[in-house]
Amino acid sequence: MSSSQPVPPSAQKSTESKDQDMQERFLIKLGQDAQAVEAMLEGLLAPTPRQSELLRPDTLLAAMRHGALNGGKRIRPFLMMEVARMLGQDHSGVLRAACALECVHCYSLIHDDLPAMDDDDLRRGQPTVHIAFDDATAILAGDSLLTMAFDILADEATHPDAQVRAELVLGLAQNAGIGGMAGGQSLDILSEGRDRSEEEIKQMQAMKTGALLRYACEAGAILAGSTPEIRQKMAHFGRIIGLAFQLADDLLDVTATSEQLGKTAGKDLDTQKATLVSLYGIGETRQKLAQLIKEAEDELAPFGDKADILIAASRFIAQREH
């Protein structure tokens, strides 16, 4: 809330102060987790001594590092780690599993940036992997990060129980493959330049960005050895987060466009690539985001104070401005 609003009554003030406290604790955790992920990825992507006949070729490793050690917000790892923490697990294996998920996210960015796909030269102000290296190396760096994710998950260091490791692998493969992220990217690319229905857009987004976010939350419950009920609850929370993430992203696109164009957004939005915001309009989108935050809070209510940081996270994701 902005400081120009009238002073709230004390009850409201207390809620506001609690909200602010939750938000601060969340931002600190997010930063800490991002640092921990960066450090763990640094170790996982270190050059290894020349053992047997297998080694890590320098150029390919450098390209993988370029694509993965980029100082991102690491929102997916954070979600996995925070769900696991809420459910009582905070060992180094959780961090490893979170890094495996981040490897998959980074591989998808490397491949999406390729000239054959979105053809982007810059990401976070840095040259993309195929610009810094070459197309072939970027393809192989993506392939290798994807492969490494399963290497990390299947390793005993991630969890002592092989059943847990197998479930983590299965879930990641299902959510990253043709039925998830890769399938969603295919739908997105092939629908360019033609009208899409609300249903089509929802389907594409649920796969392209929703699947990994849902997996992040469900995997936190798998790592914590939760009951099927709690696991399903966390998957549902992740699904809400996925929807909010995408809506907020689309809204941001429109807002940014408005500022650039110097005109009210939401009026003439029949762009080539329809989004849900162009169908709903800005007002209804904001209402839907508020509704999603409410749903997330309801889903987390049984966990009491332990869910504070995840609730703050869902608000952050739904209301973020960059």
Place this chain on the structure above:
Amino acid sequence: MSSSQPVPPSAQKSTESKDQDMQERFLIKLGQDAQAVEAMLEGLLAPTPRQSELLRPDTLLAAMRHGALNGGKRIRPFLMMEVARMLGQDHSGVLRAACALECVHCYSLIHDDLPAMDDDDLRRGQPTVHIAFDDATAILAGDSLLTMAFDILADEATHPDAQVRAELVLGLAQNAGIGGMAGGQSLDILSEGRDRSEEEIKQMQAMKTGALLRYACEAGAILAGSTPEIRQKMAHFGRIIGLAFQLADDLLDVTATSEQLGKTAGKDLDTQKATLVSLYGIGETRQKLAQLIKEAEDELAPFGDKADILIAASRFIAQREH
């Protein structure tokens, strides 16, 4: 042996007849296994009913099918299945694991054929995936086949014991990633146009083609629940097979070139891309192949008659003419 040779003494005749029998049984098994792999892959790559929000987009699935259902010899699946059979395992889970490995092999072919890599338009007389579809879809089809491999391995249907599934995943990821196949492809691409030492070529080949062949054999032992000793023995057998496979491949390249050029091969072989054959010459290469067959036979000796088909397979791989 050619029919123009003198009639062998009876002892030799009996060995020859046994060899011929082994070769025939091997070829029958190879054909049967290839059919079984084709049928299982057909099922794994079937369109699925629209469950929840995840589906399989048509175009991407068609591209995956184009790349995977291509009637190959399926030598890697055969090796995995035959090692498992020799060690007493012949359930449908072994076939599933063999198909997972084949998915990884097919993904690597799709990506290797891309314009950014080897730029091949044809494979087995058919247009490659990026020609039949487009580059973006070929990249995603490769990504999705790689991802599906881990989906298949981590599924309970592959093996009831999660520890076995996790070991299968770990082994495949390590042998397919930067320390194996993908790393070898990177070394190969980046060394084009410059001299390579014998050591460099061996390293590249051990990773690019050797790693998956070794895994094929080791995974057969993992599926059979073998002791670490037998598992290591099978990995070593797979390593020999990998070396023989590559040497035979390089030799075939030279022989083909000789016939085309109408001159003796092995004389002026200072091509852009040095192979071991260009370093050894044809005669020494054939000697080395004979030596490798001998090593494979020694490795398999403890298994007696049960190893007949694998011995025939190693001869076939070392002496193949196409």
